[in-house]
Amino acid sequence: MVDGLTVTYGGKPALEDVSYTAPPGGLVAVVGPNGAGKSTFIKAVMGQVSATAGEIALFGKSARSNRSVVGYVPQRTSVDWDFPVSALDVVTMGLYRRIGWLWPVRAKHRRQAFGYLDRMGLADYADRQIGQLSGGQQQRVFLARALAQDADLYLMDEPLAGVDAKTERTIIGVLQDLKDEGRSVFVVHHDLRTVPEYFDHLMLLNTRLVAAGPMSETFTVANLQQTYGGHMAVLPGGATAVVD
Amino acid sequence: MTLDPALFLTVDFPAWAVASLSSAVCALLGNFLVLRRQAMMGDAVTHVVLPGIVVGFLIADAHSAVHMTLGALVATVLAVGLIEALRRFGRLEEGAAMGTVFTVMFAFGIVLIEQTGNANSHISPDHALFGNLEATVWVGPTAWGDLLSADMWALLPPEFATLLWVVPLTGGAVLLFYKELKLATFDPLLSRSLGFAPGALGLGFMVFVAIAAVASFEAVGSILVVAMFICPAATARLLTDRLAVQLWLSVAIAVLAATLGYVLAASAPVWAGTPGALSAAGMIAVAAGGLELAAILFAPRYGLLARRRRAAIARAAAGVSS
Numbered sequence: 001m002v003d004g005l006t007v008t009y010g011g012k013p014a015l016e017d018v019s020y021t022a023p024p025g026g027l028v029a030v031v032g033p034n035g036a037g038k039s040t041f042i043k044a045v046m047g048q049v050s051a052t053a054g055e056i057a058l059f060g061k062s063a064r065s066n067r068s069v070v071g072y073v074p075q076r077t078s079v080d081w082d083f084p085v086s087a088l089d090v091v092t093m094g095l096y097r098r099i100g101w102l103w104p105v106r107a108k109h110r111r112q113a114f115g116y117l118d119r120m121g122l123a124d125y126a127d128r129q130i131g132q133l134s135g136g137q138q139q140r141v142f143l144a145r146a147l148a149q150d151a152d153l154y155l156m157d158e159p160l161a162g163v164d165a166k167t168e169r170t171i172i173g174v175l176q177d178l179k180d181e182g183r184s185v186f187v188v189h190h191d192l193r194t195v196p197e198y199f200d201h202l203m204l205l206n207t208r209l210v211a212a213g214p215m216s217e218t219f220t221v222a223n224l225q226q227t228y229g230g231h232m233a234v235l236p237g238g239a240t241a242v243v244d
Numbered sequence: 245m246t247l248d249p250a251l252f253l254t255v256d257f258p259a260w261a262v263a264s265l266s267s268a269v270c271a272l273l274g275n276f277l278v279l280r281r282q283a284m285m286g287d288a289v290t291h292v293v294l295p296g297i298v299v300g301f302l303i304a305d306a307h308s309a310v311h312m313t314l315g316a317l318v319a320t321v322l323a324v325g326l327i328e329a330l331r332r333f334g335r336l337e338e339g340a341a342m343g344t345v346f347t348v349m350f351a352f353g354i355v356l357i358e359q360t361g362n363a364n365s366h367i368s369p370d371h372a373l374f375g376n377l378e379a380t381v382w383v384g385p386t387a388w389g390d391l392l393s394a395d396m397w398a399l400l401p402p403e404f405a406t407l408l409w410v411v412p413l414t415g416g417a418v419l420l421f422y423k424e425l426k427l428a429t430f431d432p433l434l435s436r437s438l439g440f441a442p443g444a445l446g447l448g449f450m451v452f453v454a455i456a457a458v459a460s461f462e463a464v465g466s467i468l469v470v471a472m473f474i475c476p477a478a479t480a481r482l483l484t485d486r487l488a489v490q491l492w493l494s495v496a497i498a499v500l501a502a503t504l505g506y507v508l509a510a511s512a513p514v515w516a517g518t519p520g521a522l523s524a525a526g527m528i529a530v531a532a533g534g535l536e537l538a539a540i541l542f543a544p545r546y547g548l549l550a551r552r553r554r555a556a557i558a559r560a561a562a563g564v565s566s
Contacts (some may be wrong), residue, residue, distance in 0.1 A: 070437055083487075085487060096427055101424070101440070102423075
């Protein structure tokens with residue numbers, strides 16, 4: 001739940017007075033034009049940027065004390081792909097909290113991590129350095145790590161950006177599984193065509209929260225136009241297109 | 245040619261051991277500096293410790309390792325704070341903030357040395373840069389049997405004795421916090437959300453960088469310290485895709501560079517006919533740079549030659565199939 005969240009960078013608001021209470025166990029698409037504050041929203045909930053005003057609570061507790069319930073998939077550009085770690089190493093990091101301070105990673109943790117990689121169809125790539133995987137494989141590695149975190153709330157910044165069809169199907173399957181297990185998932189998503197198909201709740205952001213709620217009520221031409229402003233055209237037959 | 249145990253144990257062994265130990269400890273920490281894209285931070289710390297060391301020296305009014313180390317740690321924490329403050333309030337990017345802080349603090353250290361300590365200390369601006377490896381002598385042992393005598397070990401040169409606790413302490417800390425360091429370096433955001441305090445870990449890490457810099461600095465000088473923070477780690481990265489392997493390799497490369505450089509410096513007057521001995525610290529830095537160059541060219545996977553060969557094979561394959 002966020003209440004009145006405002007984040008400013010150098011005097012300019014990136015997010016202004018955003019309030020939203022997520023449904024328990026649901027897939028929420030976070031949608032808006034470039035610079036609308038979608039990544040800022042994710043970062044604020046993660047605690048990576050601090051709120052100028054407003055409150056963030058996770059499952060009834062202040063976010064600061066309760067951040068370990070959050071699993072996240074980083075934006076591709078924020079990862080150092082040259083780092084000397086293998087796919088298996090990255091997934092194992094999702095288990096670090098359960099391993100605890102100072103305890104070394106043991107064989108049973110590697111087996112567990114391998115299980116998550118396998119679920120993503122990456123069993124053959126466990127030892128590959130992450131920079132030597134394809135874009136879709138890289139995305140699945142980070143999703144496997146998020147699963148390994150066994151979190152109640154997931155935040156994913158454009159996990160479907162630029163991935164192949166196989167990866168997209170795998171990721172959507174995983175999102176469904178997470179929802180069926182009663183977890184909440186926030187996904188920053190760009191492709192308006194697939195929004196209603198993949199998700200059941202929608203947050204429309206353009207610095208301010210334009211609209212939020214169940215997909216059927218929120219995914220309307222009026223709301224989308226208000227979100228994208230002049231950058232959206234309604235095509236004949238009711239289809240919409242975003243013009244960047 | 246026979247090895248004269250007295251000469252070897254008094255002159256060559258302590259100088260080589262001090263060079264190897266300081267190279268090894270700087271190289272180990274350097275891995276994380278390079279991976280965090282903070283290689284310049286190693287450079288900065290190496291410079292900012294100077295005023296701290298001098299102030300520690302002045303307060304103790306004597307050559308006290310404890311005072312000098314404490315002074316250096318205070319200077320490092322101060323510098324890290326100043327860099328952060330400049331970044332936030334001065335609106336400078338990190339490199340510029342570091343450049344400002346470390347040059348000013350280093351210059352202040354030089355002024356302090358010249359105004360106060362020069363006459364009665366052996367800290368001099370020259371030594372701050374090139375160290376004083378040649379003066380690291382172990383006055384005592386004259387035969388191999390002396391190595392077994394505890395009395396002789398009590399006579400170790402102070403920089404050697406300091407490194408004998410700094411190296412295991414640093415190595416132990418890196419082993420103990422390996423998992424946490426790896427996570428904080430690779431993904432600070434995940435590290436924080438999992439409760440592994442990357443900020444505190446980072447500051448603790450910088451304290452170790454400062455300790456390593458101070459322990460090494462006096463004997464080998466700031467130039468070699470900076471070289472060892474960067475070259476062996478960068479070399480090792482070209483040879484492996486495993487962080488743990490990279491750490492061990494970087495230490496081995498550092499010791500190899502120290503050995504090569506020391507031998508070259510000691511023997512250069514003989515084969516090159518130069519009038520005086522070369523700076524051992526300087527030659528070691530050159531050796532570290534040479535090893536890195538060799539890795540850039542010849543590394544099995546990431547070397548220029550290997551990449552060229554792969555590109556040629558790919559071109560040939562494309563030619564066959566088209």
